Amino acid sequence: MREYCRRSLFISLAISGLVPSRVFAQYTFTKVVDTVTVVPNDTRPFNNFGVPSHSGSDIAWLSSPAGSSVPDGGVYAGNTSGVLTPIWLNNTSGTVAFYNPSLDAGRVAFHSSLPGQPSQGVFKTAPNFGVSSTVALRLGSAPGGGTFFGLQRPSMVAGKVAFVAPVTSGPSGIFSDFNGPLSSFVTTNTAIPSGTGTFISFDDEISADASGLRVAFNATGSGTQKGLYSATFTGAVTKIVDTSTVLPGAAGTAPTVGAPSADAGVIAFAAVGSTGRGVFRSSALGTALVKVADTSIPIPGGTGNFTFTGTGVLNEVATHGGAIAFVGTGANNQRGLYLKDCGSLAKVIRVGDQLAGKTISFLDIGTEALTGPSSPFTATLQSKTVAFRANFTDGSTGLFVAKSTRRCFDFTYAAGAVAAGSFETPGVPISVDGVGGNFTARDGSAIARFAQEPLSSFGVDGVSPADRPSLIDYRVDAAANIVPESISSTFDQPVFLEMLEFTDFGPTDSAALSINGVSQILRLENLSQDLSIDFSNLITPAGSSITLGWDPSNRVGDGFGLASLVVTPVPEPGSGCCAVAFTLSILNRRVRTRVHHLLSR
16 A cells, blocks of 8 residues: 655754754554455445554455445454455445444454344454354344344454443443343443443444453433443443533533543543533543643644534544544644653644545544554554544545654553563663664562552562562662662664653652753753653754663652653665655764753753
């Protein structure tokens, strides 16, 4: 499949003669399928597309051939290498798929009618898009009594499926095969947490998360009760937000919440509040509710602030591995796709931009649009990619995948969502799309990420019993000297150093940051409001090292965590994508002056 590179602007900062300097976020775009593509096992091209579900290098979607008399069509899968796979076809079997499919690791779950029958069902494929099997049928017996009256869009994770279904002569609710045989785990008999009585109804769109085996869902109760909730497959239900919840930022309370997206212990959602609108994230335990963007935030690459009004915006949020993608809107018909990752918010693409030689007239995503690494404890990671549907001014439509050229070592996860873990030291190689760092802990047994902190992060599990194991802090030795903990990394190729983000950095904390031997003490006043430091894309040559440790003169702070380290590979000269001219000899001579200036400002 052809890739399209959107060139980014380089602004030259002539500091100590070092060029270039700032690079804005860059993405490559790959077309998977469009309305020129011929349908597999057919001679006609695709006519239309639902929003894609994305997992790994694959996407799955709902579509139909041009000229088809069947309104909704079949289910298909494809990847960025150009391979298309029919999953459930209307043009050969006479079946109709009714909702956008759910995709996870080479398996698809979908809702469809049955060949030659008025009945409908929820189905899922075997691994590698294998043979489909039946999960549940309309008018079939429901666990807990009664019969299924209807079946809604399924959500798949780890080969298991969850879905909402109304039931006649029995409790309606959310059903799943996570525990083996099909069973219900939240129903109209389930008590509303922090509410009165039991649930009355459930919204169609739910989102399953393998981390903690949970499902996020919107539901209502008696009177004006409604909210967003999270439930384990054993039936433990937690309130995330309801109409009494005060949203962070300028949105007020949360009377209306859009379709949720859940992954890695994070639940992302859009909401219309009493005084504003925005996109938010919470842990699956209902803690750490934070604003991603609202009407007080300027539109990256646009004009004015987000408004979050317009078609489908409430249901166009996706999360994966801590990152969040969403469709945002603004005044004068601004509409674009944006990604919050590694502590920063950036535009991916927007209406009016050129893509594949055409002008975008409309774009949207689903709640499973984002994929990438789900755990920092994987030796080799990939940067986040987002799948989206784009309409063009010439009347055509296509499904595309956007991939960021930024490489984010992102260590932040919601507390309690995933099991504790650590990298043993010394020398843990970890790479993101081939950009490698050799991470090593000092004065500790491991670089650790535990779930004990309000927001988990990378720290050092030190030798002192008083150590906070998921933070970087210190111990006092027998001679009453401070022995600081630290994390260091050496990169195996030239990179633009973009940003370092902290967690748990308080007013009494201070950090010692060193880049290639140039050191600076960082205090809270040196960091931005989101606890980050911007390096303005400092170029560092291959073999450069960065060390983050505790300030050895500080005896009163209680530690901080490393949330993310963001770098962008220096492009190969003549690559055709954002090519840049620089001289490594100049870089090696002057990088120290540049680092000192950045850390001192």
